[in-house]
Amino acid sequence: MNTLELAAVTKSFPGQRALDNVDFTVAKGEIHALLGHNGSGKSTLIKIMSGFYLPDGGPASYSVAGHSMKFGDGVGVGRAGVRFIHQDIGLLDDLTVLENLRLGSGTYDAGLLGRIRWGSERAAAVARLNDLGLDHIDPDAVVGRLSAVERTEVAIARALDVESAISVLVLDEATAALPSGQVEHLFALVRRLVARGVGVVYVTHRLEEVLAIADRVTVLRDGEVVLRSQVADLTQQSLARVIAGMDVGPVRDDDRAPREPGADPVLEFRDVHVGSELRGATFAVHPGEIVGVAGLSGSGVHEIVRLLEGSQGLGSGEVLLGGTPVRKFGARALRRHRAAVLPGERTRKRIVGMSVAENLTIGDLTPFWRGGFFRHRAERREATEAIRRFSILPGDPDQAIELLSGGNAQKVYVARWLRTNPQVLILEEPTHGVDVGGSADILRFVSEVAADHGVAVLLCSSDTDDLEATCDRVVILRDGVVAEQLTDREITRERIVELCYA
């Protein structure tokens, strides 16, 4: 019997169809893995479940435990017993387990004058933890001191700690932050819940976890269900292929001559450690070469960018630009090495409240500083020129940056760095949130500067299509080290996915 049923869900965003007539069901006492690569539509589906997004009009329907749900009614969904645990589990680190457990409930066992009866609250919390088999967690421990697994367990305990019955638990990449190998503890808890008849939706990138715990699998790709299967019929490799979309032909331009790395490398990582994620990466990028970096979240790709942009310190090892060891990181310091970093998230690039022209030129204002005056007209000329060259729409340099679409804004940020004539360009998720046409434009610009100006490009991307289409070489990171390097024709998206999940 299905405890959750979604039928005929379609959802469009401007320029793309995120979900196309998707059905999704969870049975009582079932663990159902929902898989798919970035942009496949799985997070859109979760957000429709939670009421955050409304589906497009049409015959879509949603029911929980036999009751019909209204789309967009998050409160109703919660009342029907659906709980969501996200990667950011939302605990308050400074409070104790007990306090965190009670925070979500909203009601306290209160005595005279509203005094919280912490004694009885505590007893209830201990009972709850014991009931879930979490008796190893001290209710008085401060959450910030707990291990990552314990914190996730507390988050789950909190989600269950309400009066109404729980019918469905959605774990939305809840294990992404956990070290692999420690998730087994969490599985025990999940299995106990399943035994009580709770249906679980399990969203993850870790295929071995899927094989270990899930009963059934649904794989989404480009907003469509491409696989619905019992886990018993699958292997990790077959799953990876489905996710990557083996059946789609490669888009690689095979006519392109493989580039021989010419002179000495201009960007070199030597046994670089950053934080706890990047644990000794060694690779090099040569002039004119486009090197992709791929890896699952937690593999250390993110840390490479954080290090270069100056947000995270270098643990150990060495980074060389143009053969010189880099002592100071950050956009300003790297500019002296003629290197530029384009961060991924929009909020880290977009200077809200400034115009397109101002956002474009902020990377280097020196050309307009002549004769003791900032030449606004020269700036405008250059901005207009860049707008034309990168076909940015609308083409008004005085336009507020926040009124541009994601793709056009991204072109502004790419232009911000390209006009500084870097010798090394580091890009993080350059096509993330960018429509198809915009993505193609941006990748074309990148390829052009590499081919025509000998710029060395490091492309950190989770979009395997991009990597396949543009890279001369792809570095695969796993567990913080370079696990594999693919060159030229070896670079196919299924190989990349396979190696990432290996």
Add this chain to the structure above:
Amino acid sequence: MPDLAAEVADGPTRARARRFSAGNLVERWAGPAILVALMVTFTIASPGIFLTSSNLLAVVNNQTIAAVVALGLLFPLASGVFDISIGGVITLSVIVSAWMFQSTEGSMPVALVILLTLAVGATAGLINAFLVVKLKIDPFIVTLGSGSVFLGISQLIANGQVISKDIPDGYTKLGRGELLGVPNPIVLVIVLALVVFYVLEYTPLGRMVYATGAGREPARLAGVPTDRILFLAFVISAVCASLAGLLYTSRIGTGQPDVGGQYLLPCYAAAFLGSTMIKPGRFNVLGLLVGLGILAIGINGLQLEGIPFWMISTFQGGALILAVVFAKVRTQKTAAGS
């Protein structure tokens, strides 16, 4: 409180989004229009009194101390941080400069006193900047605390005595004198306003100040030395405040134990009012001057008609809130629209 502060500091910069869309002539010039309307109204209401060179010159001269402080204040505000220690810095500068004259029986050269006092102000700004930038403490809290400390140091130096002896004529002439018929303080404000206008509008530094205020993190990732910008902003603000203190000493002699704190409200009111005009959403020099003008002319005109004293603070406070409400409303509309 810090959150509220951050939000307020955010307001005008974010609201700027609108500036670019369509020709916002009305939005840009509403402020100056109000100023003109006030002047016309009062000219009719107080014939032969309001519109006289003596009255207008005096109105402007009354605002000079606030104007010097507010011009400096533009830098921290434009780079997205609050500096409310300026009151303490003004007081410190008043007391320190007077004390240097008194303890040397007026023999210390005027130029040296001015330089040393400005150096004290710069030090105060460096302390603020260090706490905000290096120790990453909320600027509102830092400057609230440091302002009180500066005030305390002033009282320690004064030690309950009137420090006003032996202030040489050469010094008081600076504040009380005239240049080509224009009182010196007004000359100072004009020069300072031109310099600040030049720096904010016609140097890369000014652009980087605005970028830091609009988004510190994206600006840093785009290569703006945001830490250095913030250091500079706090130092400029404190130096201008101590310049205002010097102006005060040379005009008035010396003051109450807390002369400076009273300038906080009019300066912030003018700066925020100014950020809604000429270049709406950006703290800008012309807007600031018009804002000061609206406040001063408004109060002057009403006082010529005999309004009671409590109206002044009410008028200033009301203008501040009105300005912030504008910024907020426009921010929300931008957020809703994009």
Add this chain to the structure above:
Amino acid sequence: MLSPTLRHPLRAAAAVVVAVLAASTLAACGSSDEKSDSPGAAASGAWLDEAKAIADKAVVVPTEIAVKSLGAVKPAADMTVFFVGCDQSIPGCVAQVEGVRQATDALGYELKICDAKTDVASFQNCMSQAVNAKPDVIVNNARPAADAAESYAKAHSEDIPVIGQFTSEQPDAEKGNVVEVGNVCELEGQLLGSYVVAESKGKANVAIFADTVYGCNGQRAEGVKSALDKCETCEVTVDRFSAATAMTDLPPALQAKIQSKPNLNWIIGTPGFSGVLAADAVRQAGKADAIDVGTFDGDEPSLALVRKGDIIKVDVTSGVYENGWTVLDAALRLKAGQAIPNNIENPTQLLMTKESAPSSGTYEGAQDFREQFKALWGVS
């Protein structure tokens, strides 16, 4: 996205708000009708002669301290004086303590001081400390007795006399406030007012600006006004401001007054710093020749201008140290069981002009007041 046209009504609304604000204020306050100044024949009358007489007397340093008429008193061998001072970061408050200290030193008495700051809590704290210390006498400088009524009652029940100094209150023995020293604020005002009447030859057009925080300033304003009211051909207005916002509020108000009353020839400001602000306003308006300023307190910045005859022409103050000695004199008489009539125990005043101001420092007290006190007390 909201339509751009929605934005503009908002701005328009702002303009309306400002305009309405201005208009309603105009309507509420109305225009204060000024009598037009009638230049004409020189004024005359008994009141003018009287004013001249008072003014002539006030510029001379008094030779006798007031308490001389009470006769000698034999000081107790030993006494403890507990002094609850007003804010010790204010120069005037420090001067009061200094006077008392000089006197206790001369007698070899013990002096305890507590800084009552400007807030009520500190004052109450100081007063209860004072009572608990069981001194021979408590002195309260400038604070209203009602703010520490409990301590006053306790002092009364324990027979510890409390001497008020510049509290602007009449003594009330039942409540423990036995003697008031320095009840001279109105008198100071009358002296200044008479001087203005005399100097202007009965043609004074005066604007008084008085602070509301300290009661004394209001009494001074009353005093100035009462002297000017006797003058049939003078005009006077009184405006009140708060010392807490004076730096920004007072200058524009002074300016407006100067501009709106073209015949204004005197501005009186109290406390002292407001006189300096008034001088600055007069200078700005270019009316240094037409408008004179009078003030109180004998602060150095005012006196610097008085000595030069630069806009501030006159400053009236009571002997700053004599005051402290007078307080101790009152304490001695209380201890000795003498009755003290109201108002006789006050210190003397000096009206300081370019001619009568001391060449340095301020007015400390009557001629040789220290020796005079010592003679009364029989000490050397």
